[in-house]
Amino acid sequence: MTQTSLSGTAGSDARLVPAVQISGVTKDFGEVHAVRGIDLTLEQGEIVAFLGPNGAGKTTTIDMLLGLSHPTTGSIEVLGLQPRQAISRGLVSAVMQTGGLLKDLTVRETVTYTASLFAHTAPVDDVLRTAGIESIADRKVAKCSGGEQQRLRFAMALLPDPALLLLDEPTTGMDVEGRRAFWSAIRADAEQGRTVLFATHYLEEADQYADRIVLISHGRIVADGTGSQVKALAAGRTVRATLPDAETYGLAELPGVDSVDVRGEAVYVHAKDTDTVARHLLTQTPAHDLEITARGLEDAFLSLTGDQDDAATYTDSIEGTPR
Amino acid sequence: MTTQTIDPTQRRVPSLGGFNLTVLGIELRRMLRNRRTIIFTLVLPAALLLSFGGQQGWDDKSGSGNVAAYILVSMALYGAALTAAAGGAMVAVERSLGWSRQLRLTPLNPVAYILMKAIVALTMGALAIAAVNIVGMLMGKAEMPTHVWIVSAIVTLFCTLTFAALGVFVGYVVPGENAMQILGPGLALLSFLGGVFIPLSQYSDTVRHIAYWSPMYGVSEIARAPLTHELPWFAVVNAVVWFGLFVAGAAWRMSKDTARV
Numbered sequence: 138m139t140q141t142s143l144s145g146t147a148g149s150d151a152r153l154v155p156a157v158q159i160s161g162v163t164k165d166f167g168e169v170h171a172v173r174g175i176d177l178t179l180e181q182g183e184i185v186a187f188l189g190p191n192g193a194g195k196t197t198t199i200d201m202l203l204g205l206s207h208p209t210t211g212s213i214e215v216l217g218l219q220p221r222q223a224i225s226r227g228l229v230s231a232v233m234q235t236g237g238l239l240k241d242l243t244v245r246e247t248v249t250y251t252a253s254l255f256a257h258t259a260p261v262d263d264v265l266r267t268a269g270i271e272s273i274a275d276r277k278v279a280k281c282s283g284g285e286q287q288r289l290r291f292a293m294a295l296l297p298d299p300a301l302l303l304l305d306e307p308t309t310g311m312d313v314e315g316r317r318a319f320w321s322a323i324r325a326d327a328e329q330g331r332t333v334l335f336a337t338h339y340l341e342e343a344d345q346y347a348d349r350i351v352l353i354s355h356g357r358i359v360a361d362g363t364g365s366q367v368k369a370l371a372a373g374r375t376v377r378a379t380l381p382d383a384e385t386y387g388l389a390e391l392p393g394v395d396s397v398d399v400r401g402e403a404v405y406v407h408a409k410d411t412d413t414v415a416r417h418l419l420t421q422t423p424a425h426d427l428e429i430t431a432r433g434l435e436d437a438f439l440s441l442t443g444d445q446d447d448a449a450t451y452t453d454s455i456e457g458t459p460r
Numbered sequence: 461m462t463t464q465t466i467d468p469t470q471r472r473v474p475s476l477g478g479f480n481l482t483v484l485g486i487e488l489r490r491m492l493r494n495r496r497t498i499i500f501t502l503v504l505p506a507a508l509l510l511s512f513g514g515q516q517g518w519d520d521k522s523g524s525g526n527v528a529a530y531i532l533v534s535m536a537l538y539g540a541a542l543t544a545a546a547g548g549a550m551v552a553v554e555r556s557l558g559w560s561r562q563l564r565l566t567p568l569n570p571v572a573y574i575l576m577k578a579i580v581a582l583t584m585g586a587l588a589i590a591a592v593n594i595v596g597m598l599m600g601k602a603e604m605p606t607h608v609w610i611v612s613a614i615v616t617l618f619c620t621l622t623f624a625a626l627g628v629f630v631g632y633v634v635p636g637e638n639a640m641q642i643l644g645p646g647l648a649l650l651s652f653l654g655g656v657f658i659p660l661s662q663y664s665d666t667v668r669h670i671a672y673w674s675p676m677y678g679v680s681e682i683a684r685a686p687l688t689h690e691l692p693w694f695a696v697v698n699a700v701v702w703f704g705l706f707v708a709g710a711a712w713r714m715s716k717d718t719a720r721v
Binding site for chain 2: 154203204205216224226228229233235239242249250252253254255256257293300
């Protein structure tokens with residue numbers, strides 16, 4: 138295990154270092170427990186979505202990753218370093234949703250200013266070209282559109298070639314085309330080993346573009362997995378079938394069934410193990426026209442984060458809440 | 461290229477905490493592009509000198525020079541103080557724009573940041589002093605030995621650090637662009653009270669005793685001391701105490717500044 142000793146290790150060992158290692162982190166603001174104990178490891182090259190309602194502890198966690206605040210207990214390492222050390226080596230960048238720009242500087246001045254603060258950066262002109270803001274390089278930031286300002290923030294973040302990129306609502310204000318182009322660029326970066334952690338309210342976006350979704354609620358991680366895993370965790374799937382007199386077949390007694398809805402000739406069975414339900418329906422009953430659908434991520438999100446009082450784990454929240 | 465990973469061991473930390481000439485250059489250009497800064501810091505003090513500097517009795521003797529020289533040094537102090545306060549207030553404006561937070565995501569050390577801001581404020585202060593002095597020379601009325609011109613200009617420049625701190629303090633208390641709306645008239649009032657525009661001997665005893673406690677009094681006596689050869693001990697105490705108070709106020713507001721902007 139060489140992941141924590143950077144000095145003297147060969148370059149090839151670097152890929153063993155997790156991009157992010159959060160261990161038992163809590164953060165209190167006076168009486169408020171913003172983060173109540175988070176353990177999270179991100180490997181290099183992962184694209185991870187950070188989802189959670191406002192006040193869930195997302196922002197607090199990102200601030201701690203950036204070294205803007207310190208955990209009350211627990212430890213945070215970024216590429217085996219303290220967050221501030223990683224920042225000063227240009228290993229971590231972040232793109233804010235708003236602000237963070239001086240209106241009276243030109244686009245080029247802003248990038249040049251930022252570049253001068255790092256020990257090593259990509260050439261300013263290259264970065265302007267990559268971000269597609271070469272043609273507006275001499276324009277004042279105040280005169281740039283929201284989308285142009287967002288591309289400028291992105292250009293600034295990529296200057297030091299960071300190993301970890303933190304994005305806060307990165308595609309707000311972008312159109313569909315812009316959003317697609319943005320994510321294909323992010324993907325290309327991730328293939329080069331860059332780790333991307335993004336906070337988003339676009340649940341679809343998390344589902345489509347992240348390798349992994351981390352759901353946080355009331356200061357705890359309530360789910361961690363791929364989009365379809367998270368969806369399955371939250372509410373299972375629904376089997377719909379045409380089955381007259383469905384009440385007579387005792388479907389609710391099948392293992393893993395949460396609830397049964399009968400609407401006319403159609404029956405909707407909500408279950409964690411829909412395979413068993415489907416097999417039962419097709420072999421033991423005259424059911425036909427079977428459809429199995431996953432719940433949308435939106436439903437998963439609400440189901441996992443809706444629990445107001447105790448920060449229950451996902452298993453608690455699914456069991457005992459028939460839908 | 462797909463297997464290329466980023467190797468943290470190859471990364472270096474910038475020298476001098478990120479302090480560099482590129483930032484200084486851009487910051488200076490920013491100040492000089494701002495029309496309001498130019499008018500209030502370079503044009504206004506010089507214009508005041510043109511209107512006050514030729515008043516009756518300008519050729520009377522004052523210390524090792526004449527009254528016109530006395531007014532020149534005072535106006536240079538006013539201009540430089542205003543400039544430094546504007547520079548200080550910009551720190552708070554940048555914070556409200558989220559720029560300070562952006563800078564905290566770079567290797568820039570906070571000490572290097574403050575140092576660069578102070579150098580920019582002093583450079584602008586020096587420009588304000590130079591503008592007043594050049595106008596004064598062209599007017600041809602001010603008379604004092606060359607070394608007095610130079611020494612009083614340098615002393616004035618360092619006196620303006622007090623007002624850079626005041627600018628930061630007020631900028632934090634009154635966020636946004638409003639800080640200058642308060643600092644502009646505020647500094648003018650303090651300058652009247654502190655004897656920058658009108659000598660304290662013209663005031664009634666009561667006003668004069670209040671003036672001794674005001675922040676412009678101490679620095680104006682110190683700035684003019686090379687010319688007048690007079691420096692009451694309480695003027696020095698005044699300057700030191702106000703400098704300490706403003707620096708403490710600025711440091712206090714900055715340390716309280718935990719809000720996420």
